[in-house]
Amino acid sequence: MRLPASQAGKLAVFTALALLLAVLPFGTEALLGRSWVRVIDGALLFSMLAIGLNVVVGYAGLLDLGFIAFFGIGAYSYSLLASPQFGLHYPFWVLLPLGAVVAGLFGVILGAPTLRLRGDYLAIVTLGFGEIIRIFLVNLNRPFNLTNGPQGITLIDPIRIGGFDLSKTYEVFGMKVAAVHSYYFLFLLCVIASIILSLRLENSRIGRAWIAIREDEVAAKAMGINTRNIKLLAFAMGASFGGVSGGLFASFQGFVSPESFKLMDSIMIVCMVVLGGMGHVPGVVLGAILLTALPEGLRYVQPLQQSLFGRVYVDPADLRMLLFGLALVLMMRFRPQGLWPSKRREHELKGEA
Amino acid sequence: MSALLEARDVVKRFGGLTALSEVSLTVERGEIFGLIGPNGAGKTTFFNVLTGLYSADQGAVVFDGKPLSAAPHQAAAAGISRTFQNIRLFANMSALENVMVGRHVRTHAGVLGAVFRTGATRAEEAAIRSRAAELLEYTGLSARAGDTAAHLAYGEQRRLEIARALATDPKLLALDEPAAGMNATETAGLKKLIERIRADGVTVLLIEHDVKLVMGLCDRVAVLDYGRKIADGAPAAVQRDPAVIAAYLGGNAEAAHAP
Ligand SMILES: Nc1ncnc2c1ncn2[C@@H]1O[C@H](COP(=O)(O)OP(=O)(O)OP(=O)(O)O)[C@@H](O)[C@H]1O
Ligand SMILES: [Mg+2]
Numbered sequence: 024m025r026l027p028a029s030q031a032g033k034l035a036v037f038t039a040l041a042l043l044l045a046v047l048p049f050g051t052e053a054l055l056g057r058s059w060v061r062v063i064d065g066a067l068l069f070s071m072l073a074i075g076l077n078v079v080v081g082y083a084g085l086l087d088l089g090f091i092a093f094f095g096i097g098a099y100s101y102s103l104l105a106s107p108q109f110g111l112h113y114p115f116w117v118l119l120p121l122g123a124v125v126a127g128l129f130g131v132i133l134g135a136p137t138l139r140l141r142g143d144y145l146a147i148v149t150l151g152f153g154e155i156i157r158i159f160l161v162n163l164n165r166p167f168n169l170t171n172g173p174q175g176i177t178l179i180d181p182i183r184i185g186g187f188d189l190s191k192t193y194e195v196f197g198m199k200v201a202a203v204h205s206y207y208f209l210f211l212l213c214v215i216a217s218i219i220l221s222l223r224l225e226n227s228r229i230g231r232a233w234i235a236i237r238e239d240e241v242a243a244k245a246m247g248i249n250t251r252n253i254k255l256l257a258f259a260m261g262a263s264f265g266g267v268s269g270g271l272f273a274s275f276q277g278f279v280s281p282e283s284f285k286l287m288d289s290i291m292i293v294c295m296v297v298l299g300g301m302g303h304v305p306g307v308v309l310g311a312i313l314l315t316a317l318p319e320g321l322r323y324v325q326p327l328q329q330s331l332f333g334r335v336y337v338d339p340a341d342l343r344m345l346l347f348g349l350a351l352v353l354m355m356r357f358r359p360q361g362l363w364p365s366k367r368r369e370h371e372l373k374g375e376a
Numbered sequence: 377m378s379a380l381l382e383a384r385d386v387v388k389r390f391g392g393l394t395a396l397s398e399v400s401l402t403v404e405r406g407e408i409f410g411l412i413g414p415n416g417a418g419k420t421t422f423f424n425v426l427t428g429l430y431s432a433d434q435g436a437v438v439f440d441g442k443p444l445s446a447a448p449h450q451a452a453a454a455g456i457s458r459t460f461q462n463i464r465l466f467a468n469m470s471a472l473e474n475v476m477v478g479r480h481v482r483t484h485a486g487v488l489g490a491v492f493r494t495g496a497t498r499a500e501e502a503a504i505r506s507r508a509a510e511l512l513e514y515t516g517l518s519a520r521a522g523d524t525a526a527h528l529a530y531g532e533q534r535r536l537e538i539a540r541a542l543a544t545d546p547k548l549l550a551l552d553e554p555a556a557g558m559n560a561t562e563t564a565g566l567k568k569l570i571e572r573i574r575a576d577g578v579t580v581l582l583i584e585h586d587v588k589l590v591m592g593l594c595d596r597v598a599v600l601d602y603g604r605k606i607a608d609g610a611p612a613a614v615q616r617d618p619a620v621i622a623a624y625l626g627g628n629a630e631a632a633h634a635p
Contacts, residue, residue, distance in 0.1 A: 220491055227490030227497070228483055228504070231469075235477045238466035245427055245460075247452030247481025247544055260487065 048207045049198065059319070060203040064275065066315035067210035068268050073295040073311040074217045074304060075264025080293065081302035082230060083257035084237025086146040089133070089153025090292050093262040095160060095284035096129050097122035097269025099170060102279050105180040108171060115182040119270045126266025127259040129156075134258030138251055141240075153289050160281040175280025182209065182274045190277070206275050213271060214308070217264055221304050224260065233257050234302075294347075298354055300361030309363050318343045378441055380405045380548055380579050381426075386435035388421055388603075395421040397603040398435070403548070408570065408580040410594035410611070412587075414623060417600040419583045420461055423550050426581075427451045427458050440547060452481045455547035459537040459554060461583070467526040471517055471536050474525050475508035478543025508543060515539040515569060531562040538569065542578070549573060550581045555589055567593055591615065599623065 048060045076090045100122045104113045113121075133152045137145055164172030181190030181202070189205040224230045232253045235243040244250055273279045291314060299310020321339050328335045337345075354361075381403040388396040395418045403409045411419050424430040426437060428448035437444040439454055457478075466474050483504055489497035512518050515535040520528055525536060534554050541549055551570070555563045563586065570593060574580050584590045590597060591611045598608035601623040607614050614620055 223493060224487065224490050227501070228480060228485045229487060229490055231473060231477050232480055234469060234473075235466050235480075238468060239464050241429065242460065242464040242466065243477070244429070244448035245452060245458055245464075246478050246540065247449045248477075249447075249449045256487065 044211060048204045052204075057201075057203060060207065062316060062319045064203060064207055064210055066312045067207070067214050068272050068275075069292070069295060069315050070214050070308045070311040071210075071217050071264055071268035071271075072292050073299065073307040074214075074221050075261045075268070076292050076296050077261075077302065077304065077307045078221065078224070078233070078264070079257050079261035080296055081307065082225060082233035082237065083254060084233075085254065085257060086142065086149070086293075087258075087261070088146045088150040088286075088289050088293060089156070090149075090261070090265060091284045091286075091288040092133075092153040092156035093126040093129060093265030094269040094272065094288070095156055095279075095281070096126045096262075097266030098273040098279045098283070099160060099176070099269075100125045100266070101270035101273040102176040102179045103169070105274070106176050107178050108176050112180055115184075115270075115274060119267050122266040122270035123263035124266075126269070127263040130258035130260075130262025131255050133262075134255045138254055150286065150289070153284075153286060157281050157284050160284070170281075173281060175278060175282070176273075177278045179273050179277045179279065181277065182206075182271075189274075202275075206271075210271060210275075213267065217267075218304055218308065221264075225304070229253070229256065294351065298351070298361055300364035303361070303363060303365035306361050306363035306365070310361070313362075318347075321346070379403060380440060381581070382438045383422075383426070384436050384438070386422070386425060386437065387433045388418075388425055388430060389433050394603050396425065396432075396600075399600065399603070399605050400435075401598045401605060401608060403579060403581055405579055406574065406577070407595040408574050408582060408593055410590045410597035411581060411583045411600065412585070412590055412597055413600035416602075418603040419600055420552055421603075422600070423458055423552055423581075423583065426550060427456055449481070452544050452546075455545070456550060457541040457544040457546035457548070458550040459534070459541055459552055461552040461556065463533050463537060465525040465533055465536060465540070467524070469525055470522050471512060471525055471528065471539075472505070472508050472521040474536055475511050475539050475543045476504050478511075478540040479504040479507060481544050508539075511539040511542050512536075514542070514572075516565070531558050531566075534558065535566070535569070538573075542573070546578060548579045548581060550583075552583045553585060554582070555584060555586045563589060 048063060051059045051063060072090065072094055075093070076087060079085050079087045079090070101118045103109060104111045104118055104121070105115075133149065137148050140148060160170050161173050163169040170176070181188055183189070189209065190202045192199055192201045194200070232243065232248045235246065235248060236250055236253060240250055272283075295310035295314045296307045297310070298314065299308065300306025321343050324337075324342060325335055325339050328337070379402045383402075384400050385398040386396050386400070387394065387398055399418070399422060411422065413419055421430065425432045426444070428444070428446050428451040431446045439456060442454070444451060444454065466477060469477070483500050485497045485500050509518070509521065512521050515538055517532060517536055517539060520532060525533065528536060534557075538549075538551065538554065554570075555566055558566060567589060570580055570582070582590070582594065594611055596609060597611050597614050599606050599614060599617075599620050606619045606623060607617045
């Protein structure tokens with residue numbers, strides 16, 4: 024069978040991309056070391072979060088500054104049901120969907136009281152919500168020990184698929200496949216699924232309704248869109264991506280504590296979405312990858328300073344925040360539509376400039 | 377058959393200002409009904425009450441034999457669709473997408489349908505798209521289908537709003553100053569379009585300042601002044617009504633309105 028040129032080209036690009044993604048963790052390990060494979064795994068988890076937040080912020084235009092809460096809810100619902108905490112050990116294929124549902128429910132719980140709010144006011148309430156969840160996680164160890172408080176939950180079950188335990192090292196075709204690699208492939212599959220899901224939602228009756236609400240809520244109502252339900256749906260759908268990502272995170276780490284779900288992380292996800300290109304799935308994935316990888320790169324700055332000046336002048340953590348703030352300011356000034364915006368967004372922000 | 381729309385003693389207040397004061401009017405099926413009056417008379421407010429954006433403080437609106445509920449999305453479902461005086465398109469969506477949004481209320485696909493791309497969803501999506509394309513054709517906008525709404529010319533935007541409103545399959549199409557900002561040629565085109573819409577079985581409620589357009593198009597008109605209905609009837613009769621002339625010329629309206 025002969026394919027038309029454009030289709031053959033697409034196939035070639037697709038095959039090349041698939042091959043690249045397949046060897047990525049091994050190549051990275053050989054070149055940069057295992058810690059960078061972990062960074063890639065983290066980037067994939069953050070990509071899912073960014074895709075989820077993009078539903079809420081990018082499509083429906085509802086600014087959510089507490090999104091990390093859904094990651095936490097997903098992580099804890101996995102942890103509590105697959106760890107010695109209660110002696111429960113449910114399989115992942117029950118727990119990941121459950122995480123999506125539980126996080127989705129919390130999305131509705133957050134969404135319901137905030138329906139009338141927009142912009143800054145909504146941002147403040149969601150910010151509060153994120154903190155409330157974290158504080159609950161810290162304090163729900165008394166009178167009944169649900170979350171084990173600040174110590175968090177340890178010995179969380181890894182994901183087991185059939186007889187295959189993702190936390191163990193296997194030998195495949197003479198190559199050592201360790202946990203970081205196995206999880207990489209699982210996360211990659213989940214990210215791909217999230218991208219497909221998100222794009223299908225975007226190009227549907229529901230997605231159009233979300234975007235219509237973002238564009239003009241009054242006109243959306245006049246077109247017969249039940250803005251209350253459709254906004255709640257955006258909160259729920261967005262949150263469920265976060266919930267799945269949280270469950271994956273818990274199983275990968277084997278340990279969770281409230282420390283992992285702080286306001287700074289919420290802000291980070293918002294930055295990924297904004298920097299990458301609000302409302303554009305490839306853009307927000309790019310944003311997630313860049314913002315996970317760049318801070319890691321800054322780790323090299325410490326030894327560099329040491330060797331250049333003989334001492335460390337700027338702590339890498341401070342430098343990170345500094346550069347981060349600078350990058351944001353520059354972006355907002357010169358490329359407010361994000362690095363890789365959707366056509367729609369590009370028009371919008373160019374029009375304003 | 378009963379009238380399509382019957383408003384009874386509708387009152388709407390904004391603080392101390394009575395924007396609508398016991399307004400009653402009846403729109404029959406198949407007619408083009410004009411709602412006119414000087415600036416600030418309460419015409420747009422009446423539309424907002426009708427479409428559920430505002431709830432009336434008193435009075436009732438019966439549409440197609442049923443009392444209208446307050447929620448705006450239900451007004452569209454019941455068969456009332458509108459355009460806005462200050463154009464409210466989904467500015468960054470394409471013209472086609474704008475009209476596709478209008479199909480929302482007559483279609484059903486949910487999250488599961490969208491995610492799994494079921495046969496039913498795909499069929500519905502195709503139907504939405506082709507109906508939207510049809511309506512762009514109907515309003516003379518086919519050539520602009522893929523263009524961002526914000527980039528359309530002013531008159532095109534007004535027609536796109538009409539196409540989007542028609543996408544909800546309305547029984548009553550409420551147009552708020554559709555000719556505002558249009559030149560003479562565009563206005564003539566608009567007049568034809570409205571006549572065609574009526575001929576296709578949609579009742580039209582029209583707010584318009586362009587007297588020539590109103591007189592040439594409407595079967596009946598009602599005149600609002602300071603929230604009160606001061607006249608209604610055939611256009612020619614209303615035009616001669618002394619109260620109407622006084623209202624438009626300023627007359628004693630100011631004094632009459634003083635609390
Ligand atoms: N949301 C609101 N809050 C307060 N006052 C309002 C509101 N909407 C309208 N009004 C007031 O109600 C009165 C009627 O306004 P409306 O917009 O209905 O007039 P109109 O007849 O449409 O006028 P125009 O021909 O200028 O469009 C005006 O005095 C206006 O200022
Ligand atoms: Mg008006």
